[in-house]
Amino acid sequence: MALCGGSRLFPGVRSWFHRSSVLQSTCPPHSGFFGPVEDVMLSSGTFRDKVAFITGGGTGLGRAMTSTLSQLGAVCVIASRKLEVLQQTADEISSQTGNKVYVVQCDVRNPEDVSHCVDKMESLTGLPDVIINNAAGNFVCPSERLSPNGWKTITDIVLNGTAFVTLELGKRLIQRQRGASFLAITTIYAESGSGFVVPSASAKAGVEALYKSLAAEWGRYGHRFNIIQPGPIKTKGAFSRLDPTGMFEKSMIGRIPTGRLGKPAEVANLAAYMSSDYATWMSGAVIRLDGGEYVSMAGEFNELRRVTPEQWKTMEDMIRNTKGS
Incomplete structure (x- = not known):
C-alpha cells in the first residue's frame, strides 16, 4: 500500500500533505504555547568588568548579542x-x-586585517574575555x-574568517596566560548538510x-569553545538573501513543531549564558536552538502529523485488514 504517496483507495492523503503548508498564512494556533520571552535572562552585573568581542556585531544576531551583553555589564567591541x-x-x-561599545573595522577574510583589528582592540580595551564569531555570509543558489x-x-x-579571528586571539591569550570563552554561531544544516547553500553548509x-577540536586542545590554556546552531530567525540581512520573495517563510513555519520562527533575543540570551561564568563546565558543546525543526x-514518518483524525481512522482500518507480512 502506498498510503503516503497517495493511492486509489485513499487519494486525499497526498493532496492534503501538499497543500497544508500553503494554507498557513500565519503561525498555527499551537504556537501560542511557545511564545518567546525576549527580556534579558541573566542578572545585570553578570559581565561586569568583562570585555566581549563580537564579529558581525552591527546587525541581526550580532547586534542582538551585543545589546544583551552590554545590558549585562560588558564592555563590547563590535x-x-x-x-x-x-x-x-x-x-x-x-x-x-550606559556601557561603552567600541567599533573596529575588520574584514575577517584578511588575516592581516584581523591582526590589526586585534591590535586596535588591545589598545582600547585589552584582550577580550568573550569572543563570539558571528560574521557570516550566505545566499541561495543551485550548485x-x-x-x-x-x-x-x-x-x-565563514570558515577562514572564524579561524583567523580565533587563532589570532587564542595565541595572544595563551601568551598572556588569559582564559576566555569562544562561541561560534553556525546553523542546523552544518550537521546535516543542505542543498542550495552548499558553501555555507560546508564552511559552517x-x-x-x-x-570541537580546539575545545579538546586548548582547555589546558583556560579556553572553552561552544557552538549555537540557530534554526530560522527572521533578520533583514539573512532573509533578503535566503528568502528574497518571501515564498518559503510559510513552509518554514509549517515544519517547525513549535509553530513559529525564532527571535534574535532568544539566541542572545543563550549566547550570554554559554559565554558566562555560569557555564564554565560547558566546552565542546553544540546547542541546537530551532523550535524542533531539525528533528x-x-x-522519516514525521509528515504523518498532518493526517487528520478521520484519515487516521481510515488508515487504521486498512492496516488492520492487511494480511501477512
Whole structure:
C-alpha cells in the first residue's frame, strides 16, 4: 500500500500533505504555547568588568548579542567591514545601556586585517574575555550555477574568517596566560548538510570541527569553545538573501513543531549564558536552538502529523485488514 504517496483507495492523503503548508498564512494556533520571552535572562552585573568581542556585531544576531551583553555589564567591541553601520549600532546600544561599545573595522577574510583589528582592540580595551564569531555570509543558489568566486566568498568569511579571528586571539591569550570563552554561531544544516547553500553548509561544518577540536586542545590554556546552531530567525540581512520573495517563510513555519520562527533575543540570551561564568563546565558543546525543526525534518514518518483524525481512522482500518507480512 502506498498510503503516503497517495493511492486509489485513499487519494486525499497526498493532496492534503501538499497543500497544508500553503494554507498557513500565519503561525498555527499551537504556537501560542511557545511564545518567546525576549527580556534579558541573566542578572545585570553578570559581565561586569568583562570585555566581549563580537564579529558581525552591527546587525541581526550580532547586534542582538551585543545589546544583551552590554545590558549585562560588558564592555563590547563590535567588528565588521561597514564602519558606518557599526558606529550607529554602537551609539544606539550605548545610549540604551550606559556601557561603552567600541567599533573596529575588520574584514575577517584578511588575516592581516584581523591582526590589526586585534591590535586596535588591545589598545582600547585589552584582550577580550568573550569572543563570539558571528560574521557570516550566505545566499541561495543551485550548485550547478555556483561560481568559484561565490564558493570562495562564503567560505572565506565563514570558515577562514572564524579561524583567523580565533587563532589570532587564542595565541595572544595563551601568551598572556588569559582564559576566555569562544562561541561560534553556525546553523542546523552544518550537521546535516543542505542543498542550495552548499558553501555555507560546508564552511559552517568546518567551523564546528574547528571549535570541537580546539575545545579538546586548548582547555589546558583556560579556553572553552561552544557552538549555537540557530534554526530560522527572521533578520533583514539573512532573509533578503535566503528568502528574497518571501515564498518559503510559510513552509518554514509549517515544519517547525513549535509553530513559529525564532527571535534574535532568544539566541542572545543563550549566547550570554554559554559565554558566562555560569557555564564554565560547558566546552565542546553544540546547542541546537530551532523550535524542533531539525528533528521534525529528520524523522522519516514525521509528515504523518498532518493526517487528520478521520484519515487516521481510515488508515487504521486498512492496516488492520492487511494480511501477512
